[in-house]
Amino acid sequence: MYRELQQRLIDQVKEVLKSAWDVDLETIAVEQPPELKLGEFALPVAFELARRLRKAPRIIAGELAEKLSAALPASEGFAAFEVAGAGYINVRLARGAASLKLASGRNPDTTGTAGATEHVLVEHTSINPNKAAHVGHLRNAILGDTLVRILRADGQRVDVQNYIDNTGVQVADVVVGFVHLECKSLVELRGLIAAAEALGPEAREQRFDYLCWDLYARVSQWYAADDAAGDKAEQERRKALRYATLHEIETGGNETAEVADLISTTVLRHHLETMQRLGIVYDFLPRESEILHLKFWELAFELLQSSGVLYYETEGKNKDCWVMTRPDARVTEGETDEDAKVIVRSNGTVTYVGKDIAYHLWKFGLLGRDFGYRRFYRYPAHDCWISCESGEAEHPHFGGATAIYNVIDSRQSDPQANVIQALRGMGHAEAADHYTHFSYEMVALTPRCALELGYQVSEEDQSRPYIEVSGRKGFGVKADDLLDKLTAATRREVDARQPERAEAERQKIAEQIAIGALRYFMLKFTRGSVIAFDFKDALSFEGETGPYVQYAAVRARNIFRKAGTTPEAALAALTANPDSALPDSGLDSQLEQADEIWAIWLRAAKRSLTLAQAIQTAEPAYVARHGFQLAQEFNNFYHRHHILTEEDPQRKAVLLATAAIALGELVAVLGWMGIEAPEAM
């Protein structure tokens, strides 16, 4: 609602400027005064006009305020226009009227920026299926899932994809590990997996993706051939084995490929289970194996050639390669562009970026070919599909999106830019414009955390603020370990605070709080900052944390339970009495007198503004902050006003309605972040 009033104000300011002074301004800055008592909007526009109109800002502000006051009557919700400071115009809302609107449910989520016609495709998680998920993958999945939730809250149609690179070198490395280091046959591997699965989810360390974690690190070490048997020749032999294995996997139809498929599929299932613990689900899992076998690249190659995006290099270091000019390249006429991006190598094989271009043509429905589909994983509410060469006859259609978001860390910004450049070069400007690389910085470990986990940390690394996580080195915090640790910590608290509750209930609450803590932790940082992970911060449940926000919601719920009423009834009671909106009546005067009560209504009114900002800037941290601030305001309100013992019925009605609005807003915002408000804490 705040957003709509802000837009109304901007439009009116433009109109007044035009009619009174014949001034056109592109943008009108609107902000909020530093203190709530000064008003809800502040216009600094008079400063901008001072020179132009040859008048002091305060004079202009006074004249403008008067004209706005006449043009925007109280019936629209604006109560006063006041000149303040050196020339600001502060705008006050009619608090009672605004609150009544909110109480009657006129506070839409949707921003109206995209509309329901947009078909959005969000890709996130995309973990190489060769080892257990770690804390870095959690940031990706939580950011991606939250993006999906806020886009859906905005009314957009969103499909969620998790890309699976099941034929890449990372999977090949684990295949080399099982086949050549562990000397396991396909049959033996099947037995090993069955045995590991039979131990159940409690035997974390024996779980297959955990075994792969260790093996992957061992293989990476083994390639270096700096062990006893190793020399230069041995190193070459091992490297050759690596690429031969990769080649067999890419080609398919052999036992090596079957081993790879078994490994990647098993690990993938564990990733889906891990993410499901956090409430993260997917609609479709496109795999690289199908991009290869269904010849997506061959089609894309023709399109790239005919559009002139790719050209055959005849000279220089990229001789005999098909290359592409980089987006920011400065190419001089007649000279060889040595900096060009190689898409097809001189041996005829295609690079990762090439395959990615083909895949993205499919995403926008520009390739002219589709995957086969079959059901792969069952969620309580829906099926998750996976790509295959020829699948089920009846299936949903994925791809053909009008806008896409790729949640991928900032290290991939270069290849991402290459894909966008290719789309643009092929004449798909529309697609390129709606391609968002949702970029974020990595999660690293603090040196203290690394030492705590028992890793060897060099002197140099110890002096750094953080150390990069590395799957190759087996260096990192596994997602399930972190979740287990968090849940154990929340469970101890819940056991102490809620001893009378049943075991199953306590466990459920503990898990909800653990998820709240983890998801909020990953969302509170803006995308551009590296998260230096530390158990001390992640296991904190006080201050700016998920549990803090959850606790505020639980407190609000307790009020209604003990009062024997519901939030809906409290809001209905408020709106049932139309006189309450009049000045000097209960509602308006109470809100005027108590900024800490009004603060909650105002925060609730900013719902769509927050959503719009979060979407426009692709920054979920705005949502996290909005939730935290609301929780702070609610806790403040909670302490100052004791609702159940309030004797004045009119006053009690306002306080109850305020709690109702706070609760509704807290639950909604937590929902955007994929966090539940527990029954008790």
Next chain:
RNA sequence: GGGCGAGUAGCUCAAUUGGAUAGAGCACCGGCCUUCUAAGCCGGGGGUUGCAGGUUCAAGCCCUGCCUCGCCUACCA
């Protein structure tokens, strides 16, 4: 060398994208549980926003030049 990101309180981070006195959390110090749950509330100290210029009525934010750190920049995927 080029590209991207970061540099703000002791620590971890914000700052409505150029606006009023740069804000939170943690840590530290001091108060508040016979109350709708203290996973909470109130108060306190703590800042030359990496450095130097510039643009502007107004700069943490924009421009120029430096400094420090991280990532990317391969016919790896």
